[in-house]
Amino acid sequence: MLLITKYLNMKILALFTVLVFLAFYANAQISKGGLAPSLYYNLAYDNAKIVKLSSIDMNKIEIEDAENLKDGTPLKYAESIFVNLTIDNSGYWQQLPDGREIWRLKIQSDGALALGVYYDKFIIPEGGELYLYDETKQQQLGAYTIDNNKPHGRFANELIKGETITIEYVESPSSPYKPIISISEIAYAFRNVNFLLGNKEFGDSESCQNNINCTPIGDDWQDEKRGVARISIKIGDGYYLCTGSLINNVKEDCYPYFLTADHCAEGATDEDLESWVFYFNYEAVDCTNPATEPSSNTMTGAFHVANGGNGGDSGSDFYLLALETYPTEAWNVYYNGWNRSTTASAGGAGIHHPSGDIKKISTYTQTPISSSWGSASGSHWTFRWADGVTEGGSSGSPMFNSSGLIVGDLTGGSSTCTNLLGYDYYGKFSYSWASNGTTADKRLKDWLDPDNSGVMSLNGMNQTCGTILPVVAFSESDTLINKGQTVSFTDETTGLPNWWKWTFQGGTPSLSFDKNRTVTYNTPGIYDVTLWAKNGFGGDTLVKSDRIIVLDTAPLNADFTVNMDTIFVGDSVNFTSLSTGTPFFYDWTFDGAVTNTSTIKNPLNIKYNIPGFYAVRLIVNNTVSFDTAYVESYIYVQDTVELNADFTSNFTTIFVGDSLDYTNLSTGTIISNNWTFEGATPSISSDDNPSSVKYNTIGIFSTKLIVFNNLNYDTALVQTYVTVKDTSNSVEELNLHNINIYPNPTKNNLFVDLSKSDLKVENIRFYNELGQLLFEEIVRENKLIELKLDQYSQGIYFINLITNDKILTERISIRR
Structure with missing residues (x-):
């Protein structure tokens, strides 16, 4: 096995030194010890059932070596052969003279100096034992037991010398379940394993050490x-x-x-x-x-x-x-x-x-x-x-x-x-404490001082904690479900457990040895959940009684009624359950109410103080099933202000092609609006405040607004609300009423002479060619009025003189 090493300006030196994975005794890894039964009884192996693996491609290894030497990457001493060997698809079972059953698997790969075994699934039940040994039967590992199980289910053995390895599982009659043994990789060692072969001393370090x-x-x-x-x-x-x-x-x-x-x-x-x-x-x-x-x-x-x-x-x-x-x-x-x-x-x-x-x-x-x-x-x-x-x-x-x-x-x-x-260079502990990043996965402080005590140094300690037993804890995704639904259970045990035994009363499965498990409940009832967990020191058990309630929805039906579903602010409602199926308890929710929950069968005097539409929900339960009745917008609470339709607009007298903006002045709780504009486009609207209602026809027109709520409606109708005038006679009217607007065209300023007019002009409005109002001036007395237009560009404009009953318009030209 190659080493991670150090070298000037490099972390890894291409040093091809083997890791001596194994000494020639059975207690190198945490194991029970003992002698493989086939060795004790001197049982022969059925060579017809040997699994023979192909050798690795040494040409490929040599090419990799050449490439690795260029960048300082160390050469490998072994390469994995990927396999799929399980207790179900490989090897064979055999009965021992003492009546026990053993499963045996021999693996061979020609030319290997040593073999290592890697498991992607490794679960040994209580009482089971696993052994490994070489072809000469001088090197044995095991027994591996339930104490070697890992939460993730994976495991690895030390190297066994030679090109052949035998794996042997001994089954105990008292084991509660079958083992799961799945081998995913065989490490094929092709060099640097001299010590395993007895050809070299273990010491590979330099002499000055x-x-x-x-x-x-x-x-x-x-x-x-x-x-x-x-x-x-x-x-x-x-x-x-x-x-x-x-x-x-x-x-x-x-x-x-x-x-x-x-x-x-x-x-x-x-x-x-x-x-x-x-x-x-x-x-x-x-x-x-x-x-x-x-x-x-x-x-x-x-x-x-x-x-x-x-x-x-x-x-x-x-x-x-x-x-x-x-x-x-x-x-x-x-x-x-x-x-x-x-x-x-x-x-x-x-x-x-x-x-x-x-x-x-x-x-x-x-x-x-x-x-x-x-x-x-x-x-x-x-x-x-x-x-x-x-x-x-x-x-x-x-x-x-x-x-x-x-x-x-x-x-x-x-x-x-x-x-x-x-x-030599050592990464500073002080830097590792909190300087590599701002999150816990980049710092030591969050783990070595989890309560942030601020300690600067900490002495070492012996393993004086004694027996560190697991403390069982677990959580569940749900505690109240319908029959046929599932619950996911998650282990939260402390103390690094490596074995779990769940008991799920009323569930499928009813027994599990997984760390976490999802369980289906098909029968209504109330059930216990038990977890027993162990580590190398001992075990602990937690029972959650009556933890899972499984309900049968078939016979239970939630339903309710009220004495009134439309009320005014400050009124109360009486609720009556109409549920069938003998409910055990009632869970009411009243959105928008002063008291918004209740657990009695027929809640009375549920008061509402805020206008609006509100939902009501009732959940009924008879301990073996539950049902829900939910009605959206069930209770309508109206405002106490009387419904009254009213409106106004920015003008009531306009010229052909002009538009009006309407404002709704109605009072009370209004749910919807219905406007009608005679002679206008659009002719109807449901907006609260319609704008840009355009009139293209000369005449006098009505406007109507109807406002609604769930109980009532009201109408505001003005028959002669809008007067739409023709602009063609405006010039003649100006002359008729001695109003003089000059100069026209103009370069900068415009004068409006009202001093001799018999009309009382109230407002002067100035528009551009698009009909956009540029400014408005209030007229307090008839006199000569100067309008400054130097800020406006050359073009066509319109001026409106507004009295209490008419609008006079003249076209104005600005030329520069």
């Missing part, structure tokens, strides 16, 4: 080391190594947050993270590298919490995970503390797994310098080591200050055993 338990360099770091773990990383079909650490949070609740580098996870999907493997306590007992590989405590699966973004190319290159399960107490892990100060302290250490090797320690004595790695200024600490260096596989490892608190995570650098003066 220091074992974590070496005296005196490691003496002061015995707590901090217990939080640091090697990470086997899956990204697509590639496999890499990084380092990271468990990290404490202000609540000190042992929640398994785990800090590493953003570039270690670049390109990893949620499904990839679910197959990451974490190796705790992978270390030598002293300064000397042991002759055989030491054991470790291993767990699978994590999920993303927050990261700096852009794969570490900008910002502080942090990646915060949460492990899918709690480390067991027997592992004696440590939740490392942290300091988010922006001021560096002299001296500290880095604890890491260089090249995937056993745990090492490097120390520094100088004060780190504020620096940058990518585009973000001041995002990193940089310094030289006093003892030791870092390598590929060290990426993401914690940088500790002299107080043993995390102050950064490794991005990269140039230190090697042949370049001891090279500088």
Whole structure:
């Protein structure tokens, strides 16, 4: 397996070092242990039922290698072969001499140095056990049990050496359901697996590295080391190594947050993270590298919490995970503390797994310098080591200050055993706290200090939380439904459960082992829901009694009536239920009423104080069904003001072709209007205030307005309302009444001489050729009046002289 590594100005070095996925004992991953029954009984396998997979295309691998060398991308040590092998379509069942049933599947791929198994569905029931072993039967994994189930249903096994692997499931007679075992990928290892084959020592790191338990360099770091773990990383079909650490949070609740580098996870999907493997306590007992590989405590699966973004190319290159399960107490892990100060302290250490090797320690004595790695200024600490260096596989490892608190995570650098003066770069914890972004998925503070206490530093802690049992909680999409409908149940249990058992009284299904489930209820009634959830420490149960009410709508019919449905403001209405089917309770809603709800059968004196149309709804329920009666605009509340039609207009005497604007002056609650304009266009209208009503015929015409509400109507009719005059005799009338308008044409000003007129002119109006009023002047006495027209352009205009009973018009020409 290839490593995520570090290199000057690059995060990844093309170093082809294998991740030793497995030691030759059965307890590498969290498993029950034991011996596969076929090995105990020495059962032969039916070779006719071996699943043989094709080998990978090494020519394609060589081409990829050449391309990857150009851009610094590491070569893969293994490639996935995609399969669809399930307990239902592959392998075979066999009875053991003790009467138990086992399912066996042997997979072979010629030329493989090792094989790994990845499951897209992995659900082991209570009592079931799964084992894997190689062809020589010297390397065995398992037993994997119900405790290895994951919420997402995926799982991954460590590598098995050789080109053949046997998978064996042992069924317990007491298991409540069948297992779900679905294999989606087989990892085909084609190089760099020498340790698995017994050809090479496990130590791949450089000679100047220091074992974590070496005296005196490691003496002061015995707590901090217990939080640091090697990470086997899956990204697509590639496999890499990084380092990271468990990290404490202000609540000190042992929640398994785990800090590493953003570039270690670049390109990893949620499904990839679910197959990451974490190796705790992978270390030598002293300064000397042991002759055989030491054991470790291993767990699978994590999920993303927050990261700096852009794969570490900008910002502080942090990646915060949460492990899918709690480390067991027997592992004696440590939740490392942290300091988010922006001021560096002299001296500290880095604890890491260089090249995937056993745990090492490097120390520094100088004060780190504020620096940058990518585009973000001041995002990193940089310094030289006093003892030791870092390598590929060290990426993401914690940088500790002299107080043993995390102050950064490794991005990269140039230190090697042949370049001891090279500088390494660690993303600042202080920058990761809140400077990569403004949202929780870009910051550490929201997770490590969720209550925003403002703590600047936090000490580490042992796993002193004891047994962390799940606390069961769940929610449901509905609690009151009709028969035949569904309810979706969502698990909200805390404590990282990995097993669920639902009991749905009256539902289909009545039993489920899924994390979340949708259930159909076909029989009316009131039903309990029970959820039992477990994690590695134990379980918890929650019963919600009488939680789901399933109603039968067939016999129940909601209906009602009122003593009156049209009232005036301030009046009240009495409601009477006419519902059938023996309702148990009544739920009334009265829109617009002073008291807008009621639960009695026949509500009385429901008062309405605001005019309008209002809906009424009644829901009746007999505990096994319900029905609703809803009437839109059922109650009409009128205003108490009497309905009275009235109107006015801007003029009553106009010339042919002029228009009027009408204004509705009616009072009372009006629902609709009906206008009639004799001699006009349009001749009718329903508008509140009709405008631009045009008159093209000489004469005297009537106007009528009828206003309506639900109870009444009223009419306003004026028979001789509008007088429409001809403009042709206006000039003669001007002369007749000694009115002189001059000069015409004019350049600027116009004079209107009314001093000798026998008519009392009240208004003078000036229009353009389009009939638009330009200005109006009130005449208080007959005299010589000067009108200033210099602001108007050359053209034709009209002037109206308005008396109390007539309008005199003259055409005016402005010439310049």
